[in-house]
Amino acid sequence: MSVDADTVRRIAQLARIAVADDEVEHLREELNAILAFVEQLSEVNVDGVEPMTSVIPMQMKKRADVVSDGGIADEVLKNAPAVEDHFFAVPKVVE
Amino acid sequence: MTDLTSLTLADARDRLRRREFSAAELADAHLAAMEKARALNAYVLETPDRASAMAQAADARLKAGDARPLEGLALGVKDTFATKDVRTTAGSRILDDFLPSYESTVSANLWRDGAVMLGKLNNDEFAMGSSNETSFFGPTISPWRRKGANTPLVPGGSSGGSAAGVAAGLCLGAIGTDTGGSIRQPAAFTGIVGIKPTYGRCSRWGIVAFASSLDQAGPLARTVRDAAILLTSMAGHDAKDTTSVDRPVPDYEAAIGKSIKGMKIGIPKEYRVEGMATEIEKLWERAAQWLKAAGAEIVPVSLPHTKYALPAYYIVAPAEASSNLARYDGVRYGLRVPGRDVADMYENTRAAGFGKEVRRRIMIGTYVLSAGYYDAYYLRAQKVRTLIKRDFEEVFAAGVDAILAPATPSAAFGIAEKGGGDPVEMYLNDVFTVPVNLAGLPGISVPGGLSADGLPLGLQLIGRPFGEETLFSLAHVMEQAAGHFSPQRWW
Numbered sequence: 375m376s377v378d379a380d381t382v383r384r385i386a387q388l389a390r391i392a393v394a395d396d397e398v399e400h401l402r403e404e405l406n407a408i409l410a411f412v413e414q415l416s417e418v419n420v421d422g423v424e425p426m427t428s429v430i431p432m433q434m435k436k437r438a439d440v441v442s443d444g445g446i447a448d449e450v451l452k453n454a455p456a457v458e459d460h461f462f463a464v465p466k467v468v469e
Numbered sequence: 470m471t472d473l474t475s476l477t478l479a480d481a482r483d484r485l486r487r488r489e490f491s492a493a494e495l496a497d498a499h500l501a502a503m504e505k506a507r508a509l510n511a512y513v514l515e516t517p518d519r520a521s522a523m524a525q526a527a528d529a530r531l532k533a534g535d536a537r538p539l540e541g542l543a544l545g546v547k548d549t550f551a552t553k554d555v556r557t558t559a560g561s562r563i564l565d566d567f568l569p570s571y572e573s574t575v576s577a578n579l580w581r582d583g584a585v586m587l588g589k590l591n592n593d594e595f596a597m598g599s600s601n602e603t604s605f606f607g608p609t610i611s612p613w614r615r616k617g618a619n620t621p622l623v624p625g626g627s628s629g630g631s632a633a634g635v636a637a638g639l640c641l642g643a644i645g646t647d648t649g650g651s652i653r654q655p656a657a658f659t660g661i662v663g664i665k666p667t668y669g670r671c672s673r674w675g676i677v678a679f680a681s682s683l684d685q686a687g688p689l690a691r692t693v694r695d696a697a698i699l700l701t702s703m704a705g706h707d708a709k710d711t712t713s714v715d716r717p718v719p720d721y722e723a724a725i726g727k728s729i730k731g732m733k734i735g736i737p738k739e740y741r742v743e744g745m746a747t748e749i750e751k752l753w754e755r756a757a758q759w760l761k762a763a764g765a766e767i768v769p770v771s772l773p774h775t776k777y778a779l780p781a782y783y784i785v786a787p788a789e790a791s792s793n794l795a796r797y798d799g800v801r802y803g804l805r806v807p808g809r810d811v812a813d814m815y816e817n818t819r820a821a822g823f824g825k826e827v828r829r830r831i832m833i834g835t836y837v838l839s840a841g842y843y844d845a846y847y848l849r850a851q852k853v854r855t856l857i858k859r860d861f862e863e864v865f866a867a868g869v870d871a872i873l874a875p876a877t878p879s880a881a882f883g884i885a886e887k888g889g890g891d892p893v894e895m896y897l898n899d900v901f902t903v904p905v906n907l908a909g910l911p912g913i914s915v916p917g918g919l920s921a922d923g924l925p926l927g928l929q930l931i932g933r934p935f936g937e938e939t940l941f942s943l944a945h946v947m948e949q950a951a952g953h954f955s956p957q958r959w960w
């Protein structure tokens with residue numbers, strides 16, 4: 375399986391990473407090198423094999439549904455590039 | 470006075486308690502060594518004021534006879550651990566001057582036990598790499614050089630700064646993370662000990678996430694005993710990480726010196742790969758003999774799906790990374806590059822903030838998870854992962870206590886020597902380490918000898934889930950036989 379330039383652009387868009395036009399070809403080659411490498415997995419017989427969903431056998435731990443943290447808005451905003459009134463400020467969202 | 474930076478961590482601990490020198494002197498000796506070693510670029514941030522304050526507090530406790538397990542011991546922290554009020558970057562531009570308002574559980578455990586923080590150690594960006602060359606702060610240079618040459622060498626990665634720091638005497642020990650070999654491989658390249666414990670042994674809370682089903686914290690140190698001491702402090706259940714296990718932490722140091730008589734050691738035939746250096750094969754055979762001489766039984770075993778571990782990893786890890794790195798969007802922390810609108814801002818920020826390797830992996834991950842490809846790639850890789858884990862389970866069920874294998878297919882290579890044209894070339898460094906992360910097992914890297922070029926070669930022991938004590942006992946036997954290796958100071 376290999377990707378073409380349009381697919382590279384589509385993946386970049388899904389990943390929200392800007393890719394310049396002059397980078398597309400080089401990126402395409404690199405991604406294809408990796409995809410060629412992982413292609414060998416298609417040799418494996420995986421009939422009846424369950425995908426691994428837990429590394430170590432364990433039950434998902436739960437906790438009581440109570441508020442145990444919070445009230446630290448200033449700390450949460452401490453590293454923000456732009457803040458307004460305890461909100462993160464961002465450029466306009468275009469629909 | 471003894472060069473305090475050449476002591477083992479265990480020795481420093483014991484001498485501090487006997488008040489042969491103070492924690493302040495110990496910290497100062499390391500800070501001075503760090504200053505002289507800046508050419509290595511092992512530390513991305515030195516924290517001398519904090520180190521002095523912590524050492525002062527340690528001295529008060531030592532004087533009062535109230536020493537905690539790591540009291541006064543000077544350590545380095547890989548920059549993938551969030552350290553409260555101390556810049557944390559994960560080796561990336563995108564976190565910019567991020568100052569965590571919280572401490573990772575594993576590093577908090579070190580400070581709880583009285584250790585002293587010297588600074589943050591360099592690593593490949595977001596822990597993605599095997600040479601420390603993808604760091605935004607530039608490569609770390611290995612304290613080792615080939616005999617008769619001064620080519621700068623890689624320390625390995627992603628915990629390259631940690632490994633170089635420990636090997637060069639810039640800290641008594643360090644904490645690192647290992648997702649595909651990032652503790653074990655640099656430990657092997659720099660002639661020190663590194664262990665990745667069983668998945669779930671240490672908490673991942675506060676560690677900058679790369680691949681959540683593979684990441685695990687672990688110690689790097691100059692001796693097996695030192696690594697055991699550190700792991701005892703690092704490990705333990707954490708309610709904030711539901712993948713951490715609720716299992717008591719043994720005193721790992723007690724495993725040092727325990728007899729290995731009767732232990733069954735498996736030699737996996739599939740780890741003898743084509744093109745492997747003869748000297749590594751010979752070292753592997755020698756190590757088996759060391760264990761046999763100490764009473765272990767050597768048995769051939771088979772891990773049939775070994776060759777599929779690396780391709781499976783390069784689907785699963787990037788897929789998880791693409792999800793984990795989606796949070797770096799310029800909104801709440803780190804770098805923000807302006808845009809026409811918010812979508813443009815995301816794209817510009819991430820393009821400017823991520824390096825080439827990280828971008829490659831996010832894109833592969835995005836692709837293999839995307840509609841139409843999920844089954845063929847990600848789901849299939851997760852099934853292969855089950856088979857890889859099953860291979861190990863069957864070997865252990867047959868009575869094998871640990872598996873002996875090389876840690877890396879070669880000794881350290883030169884800076885800029887690999888991965889230029891073909892990204893896969895660099896990935897092949899992880900061929901022996903990656904299966905262990907996929908299976909969630911513990912693995913330790915122990916120095917076994919030097920190459921003809923005078924560079925360290927490491928051996929790896931892979932254990933049963935939560936079999937770290939067995940690994941420490943075996944590793945200690947190997948260490949006794951192999952000896953210790955220190956680089957000659959070129960800086």
